[in-house]
Amino acid sequence: MSNAPHTDHPTATKVGWLDCASGASGDMLLGVLVGAGVPLDVIAHAVDAVAPERIRLSVEEVVRNGLGATLARVEGTDSTHHRTWADVRKLLDAADLDEAVRRSAHATFERLAQAEAKVHRTTPDAIHFHEVGALDAIADIVGVCAGFVHLGLDEVLVSPIAVGSGFVRAAHGRLPVPVPAVVELLAAAGAPSYAGEIDGTPVGELCTPTGAALLTTHASGYGPQPPMRVTTQGFGAGTRETPGRANAVRLLVGELATDVHRPSPAGPPTSTQLVVESNVDDLDPRIWPAVLQRLLDAGAADAWLTPILMKKGRPAHTLSVLVEPDRQDDVCRVIFTETSAIGVRSHEVTKQPLEREFRTLELPDGPVRLKIASYAGQVVNAQPEYDDVVALAEHTGRPVKTVLAQALAAAQEHLSES
Ligand SMILES: O=C([S-])c1cc(C(=O)S)c[n+]([C@@H]2O[C@H](COP(=O)(O)O)[C@@H](O)[C@H]2O)c1
Numbered sequence: 001m002s003n004a005p006h007t008d009h010p011t012a013t014k015v016g017w018l019d020c021a022s023g024a025s026g027d028m029l030l031g032v033l034v035g036a037g038v039p040l041d042v043i044a045h046a047v048d049a050v051a052p053e054r055i056r057l058s059v060e061e062v063v064r065n066g067l068g069a070t071l072a073r074v075e076g077t078d079s080t081h082h083r084t085w086a087d088v089r090k091l092l093d094a095a096d097l098d099e100a101v102r103r104s105a106h107a108t109f110e111r112l113a114q115a116e117a118k119v120h121r122t123t124p125d126a127i128h129f130h131e132v133g134a135l136d137a138i139a140d141i142v143g144v145c146a147g148f149v150h151l152g153l154d155e156v157l158v159s160p161i162a163v164g165s166g167f168v169r170a171a172h173g174r175l176p177v178p179v180p181a182v183v184e185l186l187a188a189a190g191a192p193s194y195a196g197e198i199d200g201t202p203v204g205e206l207c208t209p210t211g212a213a214l215l216t217t218h219a220s221g222y223g224p225q226p227p228m229r230v231t232t233q234g235f236g237a238g239t240r241e242t243p244g245r246a247n248a249v250r251l252l253v254g255e256l257a258t259d260v261h262r263p264s265p266a267g268p269p270t271s272t273q274l275v276v277e278s279n280v281d282d283l284d285p286r287i288w289p290a291v292l293q294r295l296l297d298a299g300a301a302d303a304w305l306t307p308i309l310m311k312k313g314r315p316a317h318t319l320s321v322l323v324e325p326d327r328q329d330d331v332c333r334v335i336f337t338e339t340s341a342i343g344v345r346s347h348e349v350t351k352q353p354l355e356r357e358f359r360t361l362e363l364p365d366g367p368v369r370l371k372i373a374s375y376a377g378q379v380v381n382a383q384p385e386y387d388d389v390v391a392l393a394e395h396t397g398r399p400v401k402t403v404l405a406q407a408l409a410a411a412q413e414h415l416s417e418s
């Protein structure tokens, strides 16, 4: 239940819009939820249910660049320094927790672990949660998930996310901003981001990995504030004062105004891409697989061939490449240097990606990633990553079809449990 006044619209869609013009971190999101009316007790209760050691959560009203904001603090000392995602998952599974909170906390940690595993070339289960420790990650993630469940939002929309620029000092040295885990998380979700510099001056880290994992888990779409009748706003403060802007994330809560334009709840908004094409009748066909790979390496979203019968009755292929407009030059360079095409044509297309997420299936012989696509909040497709299946089959010497069947069965079981 939310603090927002209730209206008697029976079919009203309750929406939250997060304004991430100053980025987002776990603490900022905890603060913004309290600022928007979630009692601190609700958050603390969920965190206590999971945390293996005492965590003290507190909030304080502060001013950021002249604006009042809620600063959340998480205090506690983790006596265990090596808590991995596998350890935290056991804590989550065993906790006396609302099922919706458990589900979204699990999804958030899973995303974070996937992104970290990719960056550090390891497995999600081996990931530990940064130098601040697992206790802080538990407080941020479980607390924010509990806050969102309490608000009971039908949709959470997120603005393009300011990620920052320059460098940040981490336990293992200086990391470039946006830090690698943030880049992976936003890329996997198709979330729009930008540096957020003011007057070209590097601003440091605005969006942390925990912030990005929480945003991408809860977002049902990205974009500007939708038409909505706002009832409540909250500001969640970052710890630093930053020149030229209030270092705070903002949450507007209200009802979608369905009498005007309404963004799709199905996932990221549609985007305009280009299809660049050329008909080719004189390339040695053995070269095509390498061409398609080079196009993907050059930034194409997809590349494919269609057999055609060309002028003069010649069997040939249409090469088609789907690409973001700003990568068109890179794609054309590959086409002209790698094939015998002497010209290309292009047209704009509208792309609507479904929301996707990766989870990890633990098969008896090793992990296989599961790619899940959702439409309007419902899982509509779930496929084990074929490359992982082949790698596991090679590793174990078992037939690919056997490993694939095992992965599909594990996927079904995983989905029916979650
Ligand atoms: O310590 C590690 S491995 C580390 C990796 C990364 C990557 O992006 S990879 C980032 N960081 C920085 O740690 C702090 C804490 O982040 P939280 O998300 O846990 O709040 C932050 O500055 C990250 O950029 C550390």
Ligand code: NI
Pocket (backbone or CB within 6 Å): 116, 119, 120, 181
């Ligand atoms: Ni890392």
